[in-house]
Amino acid sequence: MPEPARGLPGALGRFRGSLPALVVQRVAVGLVTLVVVSAIIFAITSLLPGDAAQAILGQAATPEAVAALRAQYGLDQPGPLRYLHWLAGLATGDLGRSYTAGVPVADLIAGRLPKSLMLAATTAAVSVPIALTIGIVSAMMRGGPVDRALNLITLCMVAVPEFLVATIAVLVFAVKLGWLSALSNAMDIATPTQFVRAYAMPVFTLCFVIIAQMARMTRAAVIDQLSASYVEMALLKGARPARVALRHALPNAIGPIANAVALSVSYLLGGVVIVEAIFSYPGVATLMVDAVTNRDMPIVQGCAMIFCAGYLLLVLAADLIAIAANPRLRHR
Amino acid sequence: MSAVARLATLPWPGRIGLAIVAFWLAMAAFGGFLAPHDVGAIVSQDVFGAFSARHPLGTDYLGRDMLSRILHGSRFTIGLALAAALAASTCGTAIALVAATAGGWVDEAVSRVMDAFISIPSKMLALVMVAAFGSSPALLILTAALSYTPGAFRIARALAVNVRTLDFVQAARARGEGLPYIAAVEILPNMVNPMLADFGLRFVFVVLLLSGMSFLGLGVQPPDADLGSLVRENISGLFEGAPAVIVPAAAIATLTVGVNMLIDSVSGRARAVEA
């Protein structure tokens, strides 16, 4: 299911600076938003009613031991100071130490991040072309039987929870057909066959929802343009419908489509949480879910910041593509 | 056209959606009374039992009646989601009305804060909240409401700003009307229909978010169970193809798909994703 559209503040046409100024402004807004996000996340995680040190040592611990541990993790300092400390750490790549494992959070995440990125990249590589094709084709055939069928199918697909898709996939491909392993161990991949065996089901599950979502947004963006006057004008010049859609409507839809792709791909960030858990995939999301269960705050904070930064990066990229594609911003 | 008349002219996917939504609302309201067994009672020796006359939806990993458990679970899923979606839509609309009618720096400041909140993916926010405060129904409602208020705000503000520029609002300002009158009498009535559709979408988002959290074991905690928890607790039956895994997952899907089909037909265009 799609998340509500999320994007950086500020409408495109509102800013009237030069192109580089526009780019700098967007990047700056992204950074400021990231700082505000970090403050929100830190505020939530440090409003703890319980105490991490107590939680780690258990109820039987002596007050002295708890106090010592608190001092060790800097928990005895006032909140704003701890935030600034943490923020400075973030900027230098120091995410603190895990309460439970005792190792630097950055190391834990560094070991997992490539695997999560691999999963996301594979999913994006599979889903984006398929989704754009479906979206554009159904926009061109809008109102026809193909479009109506695709509309209904994608409408249902976006509303299906990932764990239903995943469980059915396991049931069919692992249990009934026995083609794939239910667990996705991405540890040792040497051959393409191993790659497919490891990634097929998680990627399928993730693709299922985001293809539908992306296709629907693409369709809406293209249809929006197809109702514009210049499209009627192109038809009246004798252009065939395919030319009208691809040469006229599509270039105008690039901004909204880039946004759709960014939002859908950023949805992966949420989707991987479920998918990694189901397939025991050793990515960042599994790390985070385990940390939530163990209340290992430094890991939770670090992982949350990774995901939020990823989201902001995608939306920023879409924004910049939309700016680059718009001649009103390129040529004044 | 009145709302009732419009429902009568729904295309068939909309009618199916309407029927599904009505069914689930009835289940959430009265399902507890219809349940053949006590929700916690172990009534069968057969764990992960198949569909049978005695247990129409099979039995779970302890031999409890799945039909009874789903009837109870749907009450949790739908109840929590309704509360959270209602809170998100109401707060979002109210804040948006204030921001849009006040304009100027109030609008700017509120929009900026909402934009920051909107940059935290809902699942991330939920995980962080559960890590910090532990999981309880109240916290889940709060989390989901917090997560989807900015989205509702953004839609409502866009609508309100659109309406605000229309001449009848300018006419009301020139008449000397106060901001509360303009917001409540001139602007709000023209936002109700799209906001109802948006409420439906928020509901679907919340159902999926909360089921996902329960599936991870971080949502509704035992002995209570929503539909997501039912999938989780029975996941070991997956390899035998037990109905106890598939049925609750499918129940969630029918609910969300039904709402989506209804909204898509009512709002008359493919706006399920543009939110």
Next chain:
Amino acid sequence: MDPLVRVEGLRITARKPTGEAAVLVDDVGFEIPKGEVLALIGESGSGKTTVALSLLGYARPGCRIESGRIVVDGIDVLSLDDEGRYGLRGRKVAYIAQSAAAAFNPMKPLMDQVIEAALIHGTATRAAAEAKAVALFADLALPDPGGIGRRYPHQVSGGQLQRLMAAMALITDPGLVVLDEPTTALDVTTQIEVLRAFRAVVRDRGATAVYVSHDLAVVAQMADRIVVLNGGRARESGTVDQVINHPRDEYTRRLVAAAAPQPRGEPRGAVETPLLEVRALVAGYGRLDRDGLPAARVLEDIDLTIARGAAVGVIGESGCGKTTLARVIAGLVPAARGDVRFDGQPLPTDLRHRSREQFRRIQIVFQNADTVLNPAHSIERILARPLAFYRGLRGEAARARIAQLLDLVKLPASVASRRPSELSGGQKQRVNLARALAADPDLILCDEVTSALDTVVGAAILDLLADLRRELGVSYLFISHDISTVRAVCDEVVVLYAGRKVDAGDRAAMGHPPFHPYADLLIASVPALRIGWLDALPRRLAASLPPVGEALDEGLCPFLPRCAVRRAGRCDTTPAPKQVLPGGREILCHVSLDELARIQSGGAA
């Protein structure tokens, strides 16, 4: 010889959202001999655009050409298959749309779009098509014909886009050109340039054309024959002379009568007590700078007086600041400088400092009747609000007053229970007026109240305004882009250009020279319902001017770049002085009034 175009028994229907079919065009037929221009004239909803599009074998989504026959250059258009239609459109029949700004793809350079049809139909190589386009640009009097094609649509003006679209249509030398209200979206002073350019290329090429318009005066300049459409049917057809000078059909007669508005009511004497006084007003939008002046200044140093019971018209092209002036007086836009006095008392320009009584006495009536009434409320509720708000009228008393108000604006009482969406444009504008009248105001600010309406409907609203002034003694500030409308209802006329008051005087004085050069251009640009008007235009209005070198200093005459009588060394160095004639006439110009009068009476520039 066979006519180039023959249309017979054309019937086009549309499917309503409720499922039933609506007839848009019924039993329309006409012929166009080769080399002639046929005008389709009618008001909105008359089906004129629908007929025009059918000549390209095109019906808008939701519409269907049910029956009839269309033959263009020997081709039976309605029996063509898809491929046949693609071959017809842009090749045999070309189309020029009303809003060029929307009809150009914002993402593509102009040249690509102008020559697209030639490339699609393979009538020329890219190089040849570009060369031909440049020649067409020159013929259409576009600036920089060689370079304009590299620009994007947002980089050229509306009038230029409209001419570029003509080049786009003519690039394949089509047998038939369909022009759909091609100048309606333009300011009147831009319109004559475009009309001239169109006429030149159409005539030079001996093109056959269909010219769709609601404006009889424009059509009289462009067409050989006219078909009058109303409600989807052809009411009358004939030569231009026949239709405009000897209309036979009742509807045509009303159309002709409404095209040349007559003055309504007697102009009033000069000595009266001032109701509204505006002094040295400066206003605009955007952030305020250190001196409290807004970033975008829209109004500069405006003086204006409205006497009790008088009607003052403010006229100017889009963007001249006329609507902002009404908004400042209504309190919707704060003034940066200057003051406004109402009935002798200072009137705060910020809404929050006005009393309810001040609100009541000044009412504003907006242009767009479609958006000015809240679609969620019934007419009764819309009219009841000001009654309750200003005067505490409720219940039976309010209902009785609402019935009176509806009667005053000549609407049936049954309208009260309806919603705005159930009313026609003219009815909505009457409700809009009734809402203003509900406050028993002293001054009504009318912002383009007839511009969105059809001519005949608009004329009825003007009659109503004149009646109300006579009966209720209310004053008007009447804002319009149309000088003939303003002259029809106002005692005095103020001409704004780029936020400055360049010319002002009473109705009689504004009927003959001297004028400010812009007012001269504005008045002379209004098409007259007279064959040959366009050709008989004075030369001073046709001359193309060399561009002014650098950007203008603030304070200089804003009309300088377009002024045919500008004086080098004076106009471009010092601000123009205000010259005052006896009787209150004011003109902001360096050129002496005698000389202006001499030039504008027909002498050489």
